[in-house]
Amino acid sequence: MGWFSAPEYWLGRLVLERGVAAVYLIAFLAAALQFRALIGEHGMLPIPRFLARQSFWRAPSLFQLRYSDRLFAGVSWLGAALAAAIVAGAADLAPLWAAMLGWLALWVLYLSIVNVGQTWYGFGWESLLLEAGFLMVFLGNDRVAPPVLTLWLARLLLFRVEFGAGLIKLRGDPCWRDLTCLYYHHETQPMPGPLSWFFHRLPRPLHRVEVAGNHFAQLIVPFGLFAPQPIASVAAAIVVITQLWLVASGNFAWLNWVTIFLAFSAIDDSSLARLFGTPGHPNWSAPPVWFAGPVIAFTGAVLLLTYWPVRNMLSSRQRMNMSFNPFHLVNTYGAFGSIGRVxxxxxxxxxxxxxxxxxxxxxxxxxxxxxxxxxxxxxxxxxxxxxxxxxxxxxxxxxxxxxxxxxxxxxxxxxxxxxxxxxxxxxxxxxxxxxxxxxxxxxxxxxxxxxxxxxxxxxxxxxxxxxxxxxxxxxxxxxxxx
Incomplete structure (x- = not known):
């Protein structure tokens, strides 16, 4: 099964896995520190009242079995501890099956939170983290070479994030088409950052260049992710640079960082070595059948579920940030189809x-x-x-x-x-x-x-x-x- 493995993406997998685990850690910490006032038993939108109206299949969650604030806190801190262990490298030291179960546990715990979070968790980056996190179950650890199929699925997810965002802009507010949206966006975005004032005060011609660059990065570059190397690595690098520009200009939770980490699924070790130098990867034997089989089956399932987000992207009534199933797998994404002027x-x-x-x-x-x-x-x-x-x-x-x-x-x-x-x-x-x-x-x-x-x-x-x-x-x- 030589076709199944892609050892030349060892470092890309390392960054992707540790990065997603770090975002999980932040997400669980945010849940633990904020939930009591928002969705706790005596919160503004209490979970028990929500669950009384929801079946398990509409909102699958561990809290469907029982809810208490103490249990929610336990789930949040357990998720944070498990994510921190993976960031520290525990998953690469564990047997392959244990690493897969660890990633699966993270996904189940965070899905349980998101599906009872109501309005407070109605953001596209919640689904993005869950979808990316579920991919990690099938990306393996240092016991096996990176599976090429899972790497391609990560690129497909990145394509949907970027291309969906590009399409929603092109179809939405006219200011995206006449290149004037950034006359307003840095000032009216949800939560400006410390540099947003300075971005807003850039010369207007540069704002128009920013918008044109955004269209190029979201509508053209994503196709390069599926090209041979080094084109795929160059396309991924452009995604990373444009996302870092967004990180500097505002506060968008972990949307930009998950996107950056996904881009490493398209950057091979030789490309990184030209810039930083990289250590050699381990020598792997053939992947076990019990691992390869689920990866292949999972790939087929994702391709089948991709029908719905692709249909949405091609529709003139494209919707942003929508999940087509209660498990938040294979979603559609997009942001800022319209821009406020005031x-x-x-x-x-x-x-x-x-x-x-x-x-x-x-x-x-x-x-x-x-x-x-x-x-x-x-x-x-x-x-x-x-x-x-x-x-x-x-x-x-x-x-x-x-x-x-x-x-x-x-x-x-x-x-x-x-x-x-x-x-x-x-x-x-x-x-x-x-x-x-x-x-x-x-x-x-x-x-x-x-x-x-x-x-x-x-x-x-x-x-x-x-x-x-x-x-x-x-x-x-x-x-x-x-």
Missing amino acids: RREVVIEGTDEERLTKHTVWREYGFKGKPGAVGRLPRQWAPYHLRLDWLMWFAAISPGYAQPWLVPLLQRLLRNDRPTLRLLRHNPFPETPPRYVRAQLYEYRFTTWRELRDDHAWWHRALIGQYVRPMALPTAASQHHR
Whole structure:
């Protein structure tokens, strides 16, 4: 079975496996540290209430058997420990079958979380991590040479990520076709990073070059992944470079990093050796039949399931980030089919005054990632995912996105709920809870060079109006969006 093995991709497999394991580690840590306020038993969208309406086959999860916050925490920390062990090289020291079971366990544990995560886990990179993680089950460890079929499946996944994103842009907002989307995107993206202000202030001709380069990288380059070497390695390198550009310009959780790691499935050892020099790979015997058989069967299953994302990509009604099965295998991807021209932010405030007047002093809650205080430079959080901050961006687009969880969030702030406050950067009422809270809607824009110099502010903001009127605990149930 000489055709089955691709020893020349030993280092590419190493980077891919350790990289995906590192992302799993971050994802499990984020789940462990954020779940109580979001989806815990007393969270904004409680898992027990969700599971009461869902069958196992609609939302397969270990928590269908039993749920408790302690069990969720145990699953999260177990997943983090297992992922950390793989990052440290444990899977390569273990027997092949044990390494496969380790990867399978990671997938089952994280699938169990995603399928009960509801709105907080409704992001395309959750499915991407699950699909990439399931591929790792069939990529082997240092006991066998990398299977060529699994490497090709990783490239196919990367193709769907990149080409799907390119198509959704080309079919979507006209600014992608006239090359003007980056006049706005760095300013209006969900969670700007520390360099986003500087990217936004690049000359407009360079923004047009960026968009044209993006189209080339997402619509042309992905076909090179299936070409002979060294073309495939060059195509993969272009993907890596463009993804690192996105890492520098914003915070997109682990979307860019999983994409980067997948690109190493197309970079052979000789290409890497020209740049860095690489050690020789181990000498392998033929892969065992019990391993080769499932790899071949899995490849056939993936090719069969690929029909649905390909049909979606070819459709004029292409949808972004969609799973066609509850196991999040062989999904369709895409991002930013439309670009906002104006940035709006929901700002939450509280007061401890007993009576509300036009002179009431309101104090602002600070979030970790989303824009708030105009003088605060946005921070770099990715690949860590701040779920509440991301959903606040959607809430600013439309109150409909916030309908299930924003009032529960405000109610918890009125109680100084400790798990909820851990999601925030600053609580203006550390001693006693506020009597009232409200939400205001602002328009934000990046300052100019002169405003930054004179006012020492990264943002300028102007009040649009009330988003949620002042509410207190006794009448919380009667509050609603404007």
